[in-house]
Amino acid sequence: MEGNATLFDVARVAGVSLATASRAINGSARTVGAELREKVLRAAQELDYSPNVAARAMKRGHAEVVGMIVPDIADPYFSGIASGVMKAADEQGLMVSIASTRRQSEREAEYVAGFRRQRNRAVILAGSRTTSRAEVDRLRAEVERFEAQGGTVAAVSQRKLPVDTVVVENRQGARALAADLADLGYRDFAVLAGPRDLLTAKDRLDGFRAGLADHGVDLARERIVNGEFSRDGGYQAMEQVLAECDGVDCVFAVNDVMALGAISAIRARRLDVPRHLSVAGFGDISTLRDMSPRLTTVRVDLEKLGRLALEMILSSGDGVPRTHREKCQVVLGSSTPGPKLASRRSAARG
Amino acid sequence: MEGNATLFDVARVAGVSLATASRAINGSARTVGAELREKVLRAAQELDYSPNVAARAMKRGHAEVVGMIVPDIADPYFSGIASGVMKAADEQGLMVSIASTRRQSEREAEYVAGFRRQRNRAVILAGSRTTSRAEVDRLRAEVERFEAQGGTVAAVSQRKLPVDTVVVENRQGARALAADLADLGYRDFAVLAGPRDLLTAKDRLDGFRAGLADHGVDLARERIVNGEFSRDGGYQAMEQVLAECDGVDCVFAVNDVMALGAISAIRARRLDVPRHLSVAGFGDISTLRDMSPRLTTVRVDLEKLGRLALEMILSSGDGVPRTHREKCQVVLGSSTPGPKLASRRSAARG
DNA sequence: GTCTCCTGGGAAAAGCTTTTCCCATGAACG
DNA sequence: CGTTCATGGGAAAAGCTTTTCCCAGGAGAC
Numbered sequence: 001m002e003g004n005a006t007l008f009d010v011a012r013v014a015g016v017s018l019a020t021a022s023r024a025i026n027g028s029a030r031t032v033g034a035e036l037r038e039k040v041l042r043a044a045q046e047l048d049y050s051p052n053v054a055a056r057a058m059k060r061g062h063a064e065v066v067g068m069i070v071p072d073i074a075d076p077y078f079s080g081i082a083s084g085v086m087k088a089a090d091e092q093g094l095m096v097s098i099a100s101t102r103r104q105s106e107r108e109a110e111y112v113a114g115f116r117r118q119r120n121r122a123v124i125l126a127g128s129r130t131t132s133r134a135e136v137d138r139l140r141a142e143v144e145r146f147e148a149q150g151g152t153v154a155a156v157s158q159r160k161l162p163v164d165t166v167v168v169e170n171r172q173g174a175r176a177l178a179a180d181l182a183d184l185g186y187r188d189f190a191v192l193a194g195p196r197d198l199l200t201a202k203d204r205l206d207g208f209r210a211g212l213a214d215h216g217v218d219l220a221r222e223r224i225v226n227g228e229f230s231r232d233g234g235y236q237a238m239e240q241v242l243a244e245c246d247g248v249d250c251v252f253a254v255n256d257v258m259a260l261g262a263i264s265a266i267r268a269r270r271l272d273v274p275r276h277l278s279v280a281g282f283g284d285i286s287t288l289r290d291m292s293p294r295l296t297t298v299r300v301d302l303e304k305l306g307r308l309a310l311e312m313i314l315s316s317g318d319g320v321p322r323t324h325r326e327k328c329q330v331v332l333g334s335s336t337p338g339p340k341l342a343s344r345r346s347a348a349r350g
Numbered sequence: 351m352e353g354n355a356t357l358f359d360v361a362r363v364a365g366v367s368l369a370t371a372s373r374a375i376n377g378s379a380r381t382v383g384a385e386l387r388e389k390v391l392r393a394a395q396e397l398d399y400s401p402n403v404a405a406r407a408m409k410r411g412h413a414e415v416v417g418m419i420v421p422d423i424a425d426p427y428f429s430g431i432a433s434g435v436m437k438a439a440d441e442q443g444l445m446v447s448i449a450s451t452r453r454q455s456e457r458e459a460e461y462v463a464g465f466r467r468q469r470n471r472a473v474i475l476a477g478s479r480t481t482s483r484a485e486v487d488r489l490r491a492e493v494e495r496f497e498a499q500g501g502t503v504a505a506v507s508q509r510k511l512p513v514d515t516v517v518v519e520n521r522q523g524a525r526a527l528a529a530d531l532a533d534l535g536y537r538d539f540a541v542l543a544g545p546r547d548l549l550t551a552k553d554r555l556d557g558f559r560a561g562l563a564d565h566g567v568d569l570a571r572e573r574i575v576n577g578e579f580s581r582d583g584g585y586q587a588m589e590q591v592l593a594e595c596d597g598v599d600c601v602f603a604v605n606d607v608m609a610l611g612a613i614s615a616i617r618a619r620r621l622d623v624p625r626h627l628s629v630a631g632f633g634d635i636s637t638l639r640d641m642s643p644r645l646t647t648v649r650v651d652l653e654k655l656g657r658l659a660l661e662m663i664l665s666s667g668d669g670v671p672r673t674h675r676e677k678c679q680v681v682l683g684s685s686t687p688g689p690k691l692a693s694r695r696s697a698a699r700g
Numbered sequence: 701g702t703c704t705c706c707t708g709g710g711a712a713a714a715g716c717t718t719t720t721c722c723c724a725t726g727a728a729c730g
Numbered sequence: 731c732g733t734t735c736a737t738g739g740g741a742a743a744a745g746c747t748t749t750t751c752c753c754a755g756g757a758g759a760c
Contacts, residue, residue, distance in 0.1 A: 004499070006746060017710045022748060030749095033708065050467045054407035055746035058715055063404065065447070065468075074433040074653075076426060076637060083424040086450045095468060097415070097447045100436045117400045118415075118445060149354070231640070257637065264640040287426060287607065287637045290581070290614040303424075356716060367740045372718060380719095383738065405716035408745055704759080713750080720743080728735080 005047035014043035025051070057119050062150055065095045066122040066313065067115035069108055073100045075230075076285045077255070077302060081126050081156055084306025092314065094121070103229075105130045112142040115151075122152040122313045125161070126306075130197050136160050152316040154309045157200055159323065164312040166305050166324045170200055170282075171207035173298040173328035174252075177280060178211025180330050181250055181296075184338040186278065188249040190223045192237040192258050198229060204254040204282055223248070227258070234261025242269055249278065249339050256281040256288055256297055263335075278336040294333030301326070355397035364393035375401070407469055411500055415445045416472040416663065417465035419458055423450045425580075426635045427605070427652065431476050431506055434656025442664065444471070453579075455480045462492040465501075472502040472663045475511070476656075480547050486510050502666045504659045507550055509673065514662040516655050516674045520550055520632075521557035523648040523678035524602075527630060528561025530680050531600055531646075534688040536628065538599040540573040542587040542608050548579060554604040554632055573598070577608070584611025592619055599628060599689050606631035606638055606647055613645075613685075628686040644683030651676070 011021040016036055024032045024040035032040075043049075057063035068085055070078040082098060089096045097120065101107040108125065115123050123146060130136065140161055143153050153163040157170070181189070191208060194201030209219050223245055227237035234253050238261065241248060253259035259281030263273050273279050274293055281288075284299035308324050361371040366386055374382045374390035382390075393399075407413035418435055420428040432448060439446045447470065451457040458475065465473050473496060480486065490511055493503050503513040507520070531539070541558060544551030559569050573595055577587030584603050588611065591598060603609035609631030613623050623629050624643055631638075634649035658674050 007748095008746075018747080019710060019712095019749080020708085023709095026748080028749085031708070036709085050463075052408065052746050053468050054404050054413065055715090056748080057404035058402065058408060058717090059746080059748045061715085072433070073423075073436060074426070074429050074636075076424070076429070079424050079426070079429040082448075083422070083450065086423060086448065087452070090449070095447050095449070095464065097445050098432075098436065099440070099445070100433065102437070113400075114445065118403050231636075260637065260640045263642075267642060285637065286424075286581075287610065287635065290610045291641060292613075292617060357718095358716075368717080369719080369740060369742095370738085373739095376718080378719085381738070386739085402716050405745090406718080408747090409716080409718045411745085702760090704757100706757080707755090709753085709755105711750105711752080714748085715746105718744085720741105722739105722741085724739085725737085726735100727737095728733100730731100730733085 004052070005049045007049070007051070009047055010040060010043045010049050013047060014039045016040060025049075062119045062121045064093065065097055065118065065120045066124060066310070067097045067099065067111070067118070067120045068124045068126060069099050069101060069111045071101050071103045071105070071127040073098060075257070076287060077257075077283055078126055080286070080302025081306040081309075084303035084308075085124060085126075085310050086306070087303065088307040088310040092310070094310075105132075106135055106138075109135075109138045109142040112139065112146055112153075116142070116146045116149055119149075120151060122154070122316075124306075124309045124313065125153065125155040125163075126309070127157065127200075130199070132197050152313045154312045156305050156309050160199070162321050164309075164316070164322050164324075166308045166312065166326060168200075168300055168305065169325055169327050170203035171210070173300070173330070174204040174207030174254075174282065175211035175214070176330050177252070177282070177296075177298050178208045178217075179214060180332060181252075181278075181280065181336060182212060182215035182217055184332075184336060186250040186336070186339050187217055188247050189217070189219055190225065190241045190245050190248045190251045191219065192234055192241070192251060192253040192262055193224050193226050194229045194233070194254045194258065196226050201229060201254045208252055229255060229258065231257045231261040231264075234258030235265045236261075238262035238265035242266070250280065250336060251277060252280050252282075254282055256283040256285040256295065259295055259297070260288065274335050274337050275340075278339075280336055284331055293335040296333040296336040297331050298328050299331050300328045354402070355399045357399070357401065359397055360390060360393045360399050363397060364389040366390060412469045412471045414443070415447055415468065415470045416474060416660070417447045417449065417461070417468070417470045418474045418476060419449050419451060419461045419465075421451050421453045421455070421477040423448060425607070426637060427607075427633055428476055430636070430652025431656040431659075434653030434658075435474060435476075435660050436656075437653065438657040438660040442660070444660075455482075456485055456488075459485070459488045459492040462489065462496055462503075466492070466496045466499055469499070470501060472504070472666075474656075474659045474663065475503065475505040475513075476659070477507065477550075480549070482547050502663045504662045506655050506659050510549065512671050514659075514666070514672050514674075516658045516662065516676060518550075518650055518655065519675055519677050520553035521560070523650070523680070524554040524557030524604075524632065525561035525564070526680050527602070527632070527646075527648050528558045528567075529564060530682060531602075531628075531630065531686060532562060532565035532567055534682075534686060536600040536686070536689050537567055538597050539567070539569055540575065540591045540595050540598045540601050541569065542584055542591070542601060542603040542612055543574050543576050544579045544583070544604045544608065546576050551579060551604045558602055579605060579608065581607045581611040581614075584608030585615045586611075588612035588615035592616070600630065600686060601627060602630045602632075604632055606633040606635040606645065609645055609647070610638065624685050624687050625690070628689070630686055634681055643685040646683045646686040647681050648678045649681050650678045
């Protein structure tokens, strides 16, 4: 009973050859007589046999493991996606390895290489990719090596790579948000835009600007402030807006945690949200749903993104990359009740 | 250049035997002549050789992977711990596999078995364990099998298993919190206590009660309401408190997300925190730090917990389980400014 | 009745590394 | 100068599974 039973033991107990035992257990193309199969399975049960995945991986060339790469697992956005991936993987009997780049996007390629060495069956790249050409090229090269080795790759919110991709409709979402805010009467916007080379951030900014343009609202260049994609980035960008921009009605932060930082910066100035300034975010992070005022944001079903990515991997196509577009939905909260009465009145008069 | 170079290729190019090549690359006990080692390393570099981890795992009996089991990766508490584990693992060149039980604690044993099959080098059990005897026994049995196979196991916030453990001083933290709240003048507490069979929840409740007792404050049994360890659990438990308990000053929720739910429940009644009721939590989740009012809570350094767990695994002891106690620290926020003026005055008078 | 084909079982190789065991060379020691 | 070690290199086995190839027996066809 010490150690682990091997397939050899099972075969011996069942009185068959290794080949038959393997075929009975794995259900290969070759059929096994019902009687023998029964015997093998009983022996396996009795010995509490579990296959040695290392040996299997060596022989098959890949392990039943999917690797996942996220910028930061502690960010609720990515842990939400990871949660969806893990749930779907569990249903398929797959293990999930997670690597966090800690927002150093150049490490993504490294981790893909690492997963290749691990002979993982698939890799899911989550998170907002960089727009830096050199990095994308390096990543693409690693992805190709991974695929050359027989692996499958999928991405979430990333359409720069020739792989199956779950795209969050960042543009559409931000555009709808802008439309709704304009409908509420806001006219003087500022945007906390995240890093300049982050695709997700860029898409949300572009969409937002487009939505405003639809309503004939212009977004001045100096009202767009770049910053880190994090809570602190939002705080600092907001400080800059407060210092430099006059007459701002409503601030759009390209993600929820930036919005959170922005609200803190506003309060640090002893101003109130939404009395003095309205704020909107993007993502609808669950821990923020109970915040008061309720943050206006754009809901993304994070778990669904993860699940879709895994499903794409399993149904891996005939080589031509597919794209699944996932819409998102505006959630209006009390953080954007409409512009201050004063300005609305003056607008009505004018 | 197609496929991957094997150690055999390296040996051939370097003009040495497999044994020498392996020894040069892995730095075994046997020394390799400087000249040959140099040749081997150059050949490996040239061929872009990377060892086949599956073959290595098979031979060595374990893979350089640590498995981690959490109740819910989307919960910021656990993703924080996971983040610490992953950071430390990365520094050691280890991969991390994560499994989420989705709060079904009976699945923990299953996942330990899964990691055993994967021949993972170690397992980290994170999260608040059940007090159910049968489940603990089953888990202990699986842990022993894992260790029998040569693996190491560590736990975070769990002292029911004979393994290296990072213990969060839940009792101490809750006790200090109770003391501070009592010092502020609160006397009429209610506790949203989480599931009855959850050790973490129980410890926090016990510590809180002890802290109150230190100040001569009694916590009546009917002021303790059990509920799920989640946001919704907090909401429901709070509803029950609002419906059934009179004269409550201050509510202690045994974790932050429950506190969040509680605050929502209070607001749903059109009451204000902290004007009508004060609320405290436990955990100091980062996304909640910007909430207004600032939630009074007990800070736990989540990343540190994860890092410590991994370090314990690497320095795996001589068999006798070690315990690292991690203190936590009370953070007083505006959600508990002290009891309402009215009651404080009457207390002063009486 | 013989030949061919198909089904299902088994032996053995392959997959890649690590490690044991053996061997040769040169140094140290008596 | 002969014996004994220590050092470093190589051949080969082990670790466990999957899969190819071979083979035997039975069924069907002519």
